[in-house]
Amino acid sequence: MIIVLAVFVLLLLSGTAFAYLMGAVSVLSFVVADKAQYLSVMPQRIFAQLDVFAFMAMPMFILTAEIMSRAGVTRSLIDFSMSLVGRFKGGLGHVNIMTSIFFAGISGSAVADSAALSRIFVPEMVSRGYSRYYAGAVTAASSMIGPIIPPSIIMIVYGGLTGTSVAALFVAGILPGILLAVSLMVLNGGIAYAQDHPGGRSADLPPFLPSLKRALPALCLPAVILGSLVFGLATPTEGSAIAVLVALIAGQFYEGLSLAKLRDALEATARMTGTIFIILAAISVLGFLAGQMGWPQVLSGWVENLGLTGTKFLFFLLVLFLVAGMFMDTPVAMTLLIPLFVPQALEQGINPVHLGIVLCFNLCIGLITPPLGKCLVVVAAMTNTNYWRLAYAALPFIVLQFLVLLALAYWPWISLGLPELAGFSVN
Numbered sequence: 001m002i003i004v005l006a007v008f009v010l011l012l013l014s015g016t017a018f019a020y021l022m023g024a025v026s027v028l029s030f031v032v033a034d035k036a037q038y039l040s041v042m043p044q045r046i047f048a049q050l051d052v053f054a055f056m057a058m059p060m061f062i063l064t065a066e067i068m069s070r071a072g073v074t075r076s077l078i079d080f081s082m083s084l085v086g087r088f089k090g091g092l093g094h095v096n097i098m099t100s101i102f103f104a105g106i107s108g109s110a111v112a113d114s115a116a117l118s119r120i121f122v123p124e125m126v127s128r129g130y131s132r133y134y135a136g137a138v139t140a141a142s143s144m145i146g147p148i149i150p151p152s153i154i155m156i157v158y159g160g161l162t163g164t165s166v167a168a169l170f171v172a173g174i175l176p177g178i179l180l181a182v183s184l185m186v187l188n189g190g191i192a193y194a195q196d197h198p199g200g201r202s203a204d205l206p207p208f209l210p211s212l213k214r215a216l217p218a219l220c221l222p223a224v225i226l227g228s229l230v231f232g233l234a235t236p237t238e239g240s241a242i243a244v245l246v247a248l249i250a251g252q253f254y255e256g257l258s259l260a261k262l263r264d265a266l267e268a269t270a271r272m273t274g275t276i277f278i279i280l281a282a283i284s285v286l287g288f289l290a291g292q293m294g295w296p297q298v299l300s301g302w303v304e305n306l307g308l309t310g311t312k313f314l315f316f317l318l319v320l321f322l323v324a325g326m327f328m329d330t331p332v333a334m335t336l337l338i339p340l341f342v343p344q345a346l347e348q349g350i351n352p353v354h355l356g357i358v359l360c361f362n363l364c365i366g367l368i369t370p371p372l373g374k375c376l377v378v379v380a381a382m383t384n385t386n387y388w389r390l391a392y393a394a395l396p397f398i399v400l401q402f403l404v405l406l407a408l409a410y411w412p413w414i415s416l417g418l419p420e421l422a423g424f425s426v427n
Contacts, residue, residue, distance in 0.1 A: 019278040022336075026285035033289070045288045046281045052160040053237060059273040060240030061151045064221070064247045065112060066265035071251030073218040074116055077102045080215035083208040085185075090192025092125045093138050097184045100142035102219065104149035104177060110367050114143035114375040118382040129198045133393035134191070136383050140368045140375040140390070141397035142184055147330070147364050149177035151225055151243070154330050154360050156236070157276070161338050164352040166236040167229040168424040172353050172415045174226075176361060179414065180404050187400050217250035230422045276331050283335040309348055314358070314409055317341060321359055322402075325366020329374065333363055353424075357415040358408050365401050368394055 007028055011021045030036050081098035088094055096117065103113045118139045125135035147154050150170035159166035191197070224246050228234040234242060251257045257265075320341070324333040338359070345355055367375040370391045380387040408414055 019282040023282040026289060029289055042285055046284050050277055050280060054156055054160040054166045057237040057240040058153060058156050059269055060244050062272050063269040064243040066268045067247040067251055070261045070265055071257055072255035076214040077218060079206045079211040083206050083211045086205050090188050090197040092128055093188040094185055096121045096138050097142040097181055100145045101181050104146045109153060110143045110146040110364060110375050111378055113146040114140055114378045118379045122383045132385055133389050136379045136385055136390050137393035137397060140379045140394055143375050144364045144367060145177050145181055148173050148361060157331055157334050158356045162342055162352055164356055168353050168419045169356050170229055171419045171422050172357050175414055175418055176357055176408055183400055183404055217253040221246050279331055280335050287339045313348055314350055318362055321362040325363040326369050327372055330363045354412040354415045361405055361408060369398055
């Protein structure tokens with residue numbers, strides 16, 4: 001296996017894309033392990049990995065987000081958020097977080113949210129007297145709401161890999177997402193008073209009713225998605241197709257959608273979907289090798305020997321996925337770790353919906369955690385700020401998000417309460 005490790009390091013240092021790196025290393029591992037005869041069934045295994053009904057929702061939700069972002073909904077959502085919470089101390093920080101809640105119901109991506117909002121919020125907050133690094137830290141931290149409140153791309157990936165109901169995961173993410181947003185607002189308010197951030201009734205606020213009217217078409221989108229799922233009118237895949245149609249209609253109330261914008265949206269959707277699917281395909285090869293080599297059984301024995309059962313095993317997963325999220329892209333970490341560890345967790349009686357919310361939340365913390373926090377990288381690049389100073393400014397928000405994660409892990413009802421009320425089977 002020294003040869004495999006050497007090739008892995010060499011390809012990693014050469015900048016090879018992760019999907020190709022994992023594919024090459026996986027194929028080489030088959031040869032080194034003297035199991036090359038199984039390579040003939042790899043096309044079938046890869047197709048089986050991707051032939052999951054839940055995955056069909058992914059490109060549609062990505063396309064919905066691309067359409068809405070090109071239709072120019074950002075300003076209307078910001079104005080509506082400003083009319084709601086702009087009057088409070090540290091108002092622009094609250095508006096930043098509130099806008100991320102509304103954006104979460106459209107994009108489902110933390111990186112997309114941080115890229116879209118950092119261009120607008122950071123210069124505006126700096127002009128109002130906020131520190132540039134604090135403004136960037138709030139933007140990066142609040143963007144994590146995106147993958148938690150539905151629709152969520154990573155929840156679709158988790159559902160497809162584990163067979164868990166994506167609709168139940170979507171509904172289960174609502175309360176944790178709101179809890180995260182409220183926690184961020186409380187922290188922002190405390191820092192605002194401690195550092196005397198601007199805000200209050202003297203700030204210029206857009207009128208409530210006109211801003212609501214302007215934002216209403218965009219706000220209808222998450223309502224349609226969740227409504228169709230909660231009332232059983234559509235599956236997540238059908239709901240994603242409905243979301244595209246609603247996005248096309250809602251976009252006409254803003255800047256509109258030209259053929260050029262629609263073509264750009266389709267191209268961006270194809271690129272992102274292709275990226276995720278090729279990662280899934282590459283890691284499915286490694287997963288098949290793991291099964292042939294008996295890695296899950298070895299892992300199961302190791303867990304039993306260490307006495308990691310029930311809650312102890314869940315908290316072990318928290319540490320493992322938190323570290324993985326610091327160094328890997330979220331889809332990569334999910335497709336690599338979930339097939340190895342989630343079956344063991346389910347055997348120990350951990351609820352799959354609760355586990356999905358906790359692990360998705362866990363990996364998302366890595367998006368704003370050094371050394372490779374992707375949202376921090378995006379915000380630093382968009383605002384021309386030093387990455388490490390931005391990471392330092394984000395530390396209070398990282399600690400807060402970790403505390404919220406512990407609460408989600410310790411009290412499953414936070415995740416499971418709404419799905420149970422909506423009639424989903426979560427037992």
